[in-house]
Amino acid sequence: MKAVIFDLDGTLIDSAPDIHAAANAVLQGEGLPLVTFAQSRSFVGRGARVFVERMEHAVTGGNDPARTDHLHKRFLHFYERAHENTRIYPGVVDVLEGLRASGFALGLCTNKPLGPTRAVLAHLGWEKLFAVVIGGDSLPVAKPDPAPLMAVVTGLGLTLSQITYIGDSETDSETAARAGARFGLFTEGYRQTAPEDMYHQFRFDDYRALPDHLKDQAA
Known part of the structure; x- marks a missing residue:
């Protein structure tokens, strides 16, 4: 897998x-x-x-x-109660459903505390979408320490060579670099650094492009 x-x-x-x-x-x-x-x-x-x-x-x-x-x-x-104005980025729902249908396992690695993370996942109807969820307070350390990402990898029963990490920020990029993980940069998020100055193997600004970047991994 x-x-x-x-x-x-x-x-x-x-x-x-x-x-x-x-x-x-x-x-x-x-x-x-x-x-x-x-x-x-x-x-x-x-x-x-x-x-x-x-x-x-x-x-x-x-x-x-x-x-x-x-x-x-x-x-x-x-x-923990702040959901009213939160929006899913365009194309995300279709891509997540498509990845699961294609046999990919899905994990979540966020610095958002676990309580608010679980709350927003419930609000979005995503309670069962991710096989492993690690929040910012799940471990003694948070990203950019690679330990949270590695905890998701371990929880999925996989190795680094079997996963791709997707994030939007300098924190995510540094986490992936320190872990030695393949990283895809979503450029429409909260980064403040130019994409070309951030560690990544590929980048995208439209979720419809993500499956193409994952084809080699799916092979």
């Missing part, structure tokens, strides 16, 4: 509007300045804790551990 392992935010779904709303709900409740959508989007990628640290620093000019802990807890409260 072969498998495709996906990142979630910025790769399969555009959740940036809901993440922005959750961030500002927290800040408003604390009487702190709000962040712009562009700021919030730039904070995504290294997990909820780092997101909150970046948000806190942007609005207060620094980080205080006790305040960070409090903001993090409040953010997770809103984050």
Whole structure:
């Protein structure tokens, strides 16, 4: 069997509007300045804790551990319920169904905490879509440490040579590079670096092109 392992935010779904709303709900409740959508989007990628640290620093000019802990807890409260404006990228549903029909196993490796990850998967009707799901708090370390990706590979009962990892960000690219995994870069996500400066074996901006990139793996 072969498998495709996906990142979630910025790769399969555009959740940036809901993440922005959750961030500002927290800040408003604390009487702190709000962040712009562009700021919030730039904070995504290294997990909820780092997101909150970046948000806190942007609005207060620094980080205080006790305040960070409090903001993090409040953010997770809103984050787990933030689905209203999340959208699946065009073509994703058909491609995922096609991959499963073609005999690919599907895995998910995200820095989104497992609680919000399970919540959004349930919201989308994807509870049973992925054979293995690893969130940002499933292990003591998160991406770009390669351990979460390797945990998905191991959970699928496969080896690195049998999988392709699909992501959108610098974090995903670095994770794949450190693991030595084949990486496909979805260029319409949350990256801030030019694609040519990021580790990848192929890149695409339309999910309809992904199956062609996986043909060699399916052979």
